[in-house]
Amino acid sequence: MIRKLSFINKIYIIIAIIAMIILAVSMFTYSKFSNTLSILTETTKPDYESIRIQTVLNRLNKIDNNAKSYVITQSKDYLKNFKSNVKELKLKSKKIITDFSSNTNLLVLDTLINNKINVLNQLILTQDLKENTDGLSNIIREINSNNKSDKNKIWNKIFHSKNKVNKDEVERIVNNVKNNETLIKDTLITHEIKLLSEDKNISNKITDFISRFEIKEKEKLLNNASANSYAIESSRVILISSSILILIMLIILMIIIIRYVNSNKSYKLALQKEKEYAEKLARTKEQFLATMSHEIRTPMNAVTGFIEQIALGPLNEEQRSQIEIVQKSSEDLLYIINDILSLSKIESGKLKLEKTSFNITETIHDLKNSTTSLLRNKPVTLNVNIDTKNDIVIGDPYRIKQILLNLLGNAIKFTHKGSITLSLKELKPNIDKTNMLFKITDTGIGMTPEQLDKVFNTYEQGETKTERAYGGTGLGLSITKRLIDLHDGSLTVKSKKNEGTTIEILISYPISKKAEIPTEKQQPVNKKLLQDKTILIVDDEPFNRQLLEAILNKKNIHTLTATNGIEAIEQVNNYHIDLILMDNYMPQMNGTEASIKIRELKDDTKNNIPIIVISAAVENNDVSNYMSAGVNGFIAKPFKELDVLYKIEQVFEGKNSFEPKGKHKNEKPSNKIDFDNLKKLCNNDQDFYTDMLNTFIESTSESSLALKKKLARKDTESIAKIAHKMKATFGHLEAFGIMNNLSAIEKNCKIDKPIHIIKVLVDDTLDQVNETVNLAKQELNTVQDG
Amino acid sequence: MKKNKKDVNIVIVEDDKYFNKVLTKYVETICDEKVYSDFNFNIKSYHTAENTIQELEDDTDIMLLDYYLEHENEVDLLTGADVLDEVTKHCDECKVVMISAQEEKGLTEELKNKGISAYIDKNINSKNRVGAVLQDLLKDM
Incomplete structure (x- = not known):
């Protein structure tokens, strides 16, 4: 399969190609440049060979010149120069030939030079010969030679004993000499001409050689x-x-980047x-989930x-056991719904912990009581150990119960x-x-390390088959973990397969400061x-109306019914x-509207x-x-008889979860204020206590007046602010x-509820x-009187 | 030999007269010079942002500030945010402790980013929380 190149890889490749091109071009250009440079150096270097050849030629x-000058002038100086x-x-x-041995043409030049020197030597010799053919000396020489030969002759002895010169003889000798001389001279001249011509020939050759040499140099x-x-x-x-290639590469690079940016934009949009x-x-x-929960809870x-x-x-045994199973199943179903809802709430970050004072040891005892029934007939004992000094803490009792119930439920299950x-x-x-360490230890089936890793994940149980064997959504532990996180608590689990599990939770x-929490345990109904x-039952669901009627009628309460808000008002x-x-x-018309x-x-x-x-x-x-x-x-639905x-x-007694707003004859005013906190703060300082009471009366009266004013002006923003301010007091x-x-x-003002x-x-x-x-005023009076 | 005590200037800003006194009393109780023998506490309290800003001294060490300052008679109202701005501008060393109701968690985060040192919910446990926060701050002085 061809994988599409990623953007970064494309960029890398193109940059690498550009770098390679630049490198190759640089290397190529460098080598060309150094070649050119060496050729130039070579060219501009003086040509020693031709210079020396030129020197030789000059010589x-x-x-x-020396030879020819000597021939003409017979000056010995020329001859001397010639020789040197x-x-x-x-x-x-010879030196040139040795130095430039590679150039074989130089041997030809050398031969030509030698030839020329030979010719010139011969020319000088010829000239010398010509000189020697001078007439007078020839004659004397002739005579001398004749004398020498005649001395030995008798005739000469007779007639020339006194060395007398014979005139005819002399003339003849002279003529001979002249003739000889002319002959020799002619011969010499001929020879000289021949030498000169030869010399010219050699000179031409040399010139020719030089010009060829120069042509070669030029060619080079x-x-x-x-x-x-x-x-x-x-x-x-x-x-x-x-450059063009690099430009193209850069253009490609640019196109890729632009395309990438564009595609990024579209990815962003997507x-x-x-x-x-x-x-x-x-x-x-x-x-x-909310709707489903409501829809399920209502029929449930x-x-x-x-x-x-x-x-x-009245039921027979079989019916009772069947009813118990149905009861148990509906309870289980409600647990599952609550689990799903809890998880959904936790996941969406909507679950907030309450902060109320509660007795933590009572919570533990309650848990024991409510879970003992789960043990049924198992040979398992449930023990509780409590070692605390501070029982009343501030937190969310419902959530800690949920955490422990989940874990205890699991322990019982396994x-x-x-x-x-x-x-x-x-x-x-x-x-x-204070830090509370909750510890649940069981001797159950335990878990392997692998199971332990996954057990707190959503929808996971120890093993998939566990779910089938033991039931449950697998959400419980995940919710537990998240609830512990919400408490900023820590959780440690130690477990060994077939030996048991120990879970420790540490929550701070x-x-x-409250000494005790009023118990809200349900007392037998009065x-x-x-x-x-007479109680009016308002519900659109006939089942619910019937159920409530059944509950209330048993207690001799008269009932009226209505199916919506409008009917209720009627x-x-x-x-x-x-x-x-x-x-x-x-x-x-819904219940809230009808109530309003x-x-x-x-x-x-x-x-x-x-x-x-x-x-x-x-x-x-x-x-x-x-x-x-x-x-x-x-x-809350679903409810039990006793709840209702x-x-x-x-409500009839006037103590309920909400502060009562109606003025029912049986209601007692519950807007009691607790001066204890103020007294503690004052630390027996009577003057300060009086001052504080006065301040409270003054400040509260001012705020009340302001609230009334703002209400008259329908200024909800200010009403919200004043209400907010009053809360602290x-x-x-x-x-x-x-x-x-x-x-x-404050809340209703902020969400723009009708005035x-x-x-x-x-x-x-x-x-x-x-x-x-008024209570504060009474207290003030009491203090001042006392 | 008498020690040289360090001055600790504490300012309380709370518009509700009653709660202002309660807070001041809390602070006075906590800043007991028998307990903190090295300190000389100077506690002032104001009801409005205007007064606080007018009287603000740059050597303020700790400020307990109600974020929602409200005063009926003032038309052009300055808020806790304005006080916080002034404090950050002029009092480098001042530790601001924000006091408000707990509804607005987002705001709390925002204020923490603005440099407030701590946040106190206006609930019944304010005293303990004020105590804890003050003790923490005094530890660093």
Whole structure:
């Protein structure tokens, strides 16, 4: 398969090609340049060979001149010069031949020179001979020679004893001599002419040789020049072509970069689209999960509710065991739904930990109680060890319960004999903080190191087959891990296959200053309190209405029903109603809207009927919306009989999870302020305490006045700010009801809720605030009187 | 021999009169010169950003600042952010501790980037938190 080159690789390749071209061109140009340079050096170097040949030729000319001058003038000086020059010339010629041995032509030149010297020598000789043929000397010589020959003759002795010269003889001799002389001279002249011609011949040859030599030199020069121009030309061609090549490469590079940038842009766009799509998908998923949860919880409510009702009735053994199985299965199903929702919430970062004071040892005991039933008939004992000094801490009791329940549930699931120990130990506590070490040890099936690695991953169990054997979504441990992370806690797991598992969780908690937490354990319902009351059940689901009717009628409570908010308001207007159980999601008018409308009724006997919302929408913001609407309590679906009765009882008694806003006759004012904190702060400084009370009264009155003013101007922004500011004061005095109301006001203002809703909240809150101011005034009086 | 005590100037900015006094008292309790014998504490408190900025001294060591400063009578309102800006400009050494309700986590992060040293939720445990933060800051002085 051909893999497409990546952008970076393309760039690397092109850069490498460009670098190679530059390198090759540089090397080529360099070699050409050095060639040209050496040729030029060679050319510009003086030509010693021709210079020396020229010197030899000059010398030869001198010899020629010397010889010819001597022939004409017979001056001995010329002859002398001639001889010395000849000697020197021969030496030079020989030297040239030795120095330039490669040039065989020089031997020819040498031969020619020697020939010329010979001819010139002969010419000189001829000249000397000519000189010697002088007439008088010839005659004397002739006579002398005659005398010599005659001395020996008798005749000469007789007639020439006195050396007398015979005239005829002399004339004859003279004539002879003359003739001889003429003859010799002619011969010599002829010879001389011949020599001269030969000399000329040799000179011509030498000239010829020189001119040929010069032509060769010229050719050599021409060759060098053409080689140079060729080298320069080829370098130029290479340079131009490589420049063009580099240019092309750069253009390609540019195109690649531009294309890359463009494709990057389109990738970016595509990514952006994908991101938006993913976000939309995530929102849809969340919405889907929320809806699904609501949709499942609503029928589940009917299922569990009616099963509970059936279980309470007369049943035979078989039916009871079947009902128990159905109950167990619906509980399991609810766990699974809760698991999925928890994970979804954690993943979307929406899960926030609560910060409330709770008793951690009680939580552990509760856990033991609720999990013991899970052991069923297994030969397993569940032990609890607690070693703490600070039991009341600030944190999220529900989440720590969820963590431990998941882990305990697992331990129970995977332990078939032996024991499970849940221990809690407090480590290094200081004034404000403590570290709680939770340890769950079991003697169960354990895990291999490989399983241990994966066990906290989402949707994974120890082994895929484990899921089939033991059930569960595999989400529990993943949720547990994430919940621990959310607590900034640490988790360590030690496990050995077939020996057991030990899980340790270390979480740090702030220590609560509260001495004890009021227990919210469900007390037996006070039947008298509920008797003869009329409760309106508002729900669009017939099953739910029937279920609630069944629960309430058993307790002799009268019931009325409505299927939506509009019907509910009609019922409220037409009948005397003591309490409303209101579903939230209903057609035409939902529970929140209906509650607001009821609170806005003019009839004081109607607008303060306690309302309890029953809904599967259990998110924090849902609950705070119900609260903002002025309802008195909230029950999550699916609910149990006791949940409903207990909550109704609480509301009738005026103590519930929300601070009551209605003015029901049975309600007690709960906007009590706690001066203890202030007293502690003052540390017995009475003056300061008085001052603080005065400040509280003054500051709160000012804020209340400001709230009223801003409400009249419908200035929600300012209302939000004032409410925000007031929270700190009431927080300090632990008037949490008012604090919650102020939060609700702030929130509703920020989300631009209709002013009439805000008005109800503000008015209600101001009433409570005024009560606290009155309490503060009473306290002030007591202090001052005391 | 008497030691040369180091001056520690603490400024509290909180518009709510009651909570301002509560905070001041907290700080006074924590900054006990019997405990911190090397320090000479000088604690001032203001209710508005205007007053704080007007009176701001460049040798302020610690400032407890309410981010949402609100004052009904002032039209052109300066906020906790303005105070923070002035402090960063003029008091290099000043450690700012932001005090506010916990709703706005994003803002907290933003402020931490702006150089605030710590953040305190306005809740019932403010005293402990103020104590812890102050003790931390005093350790470094």
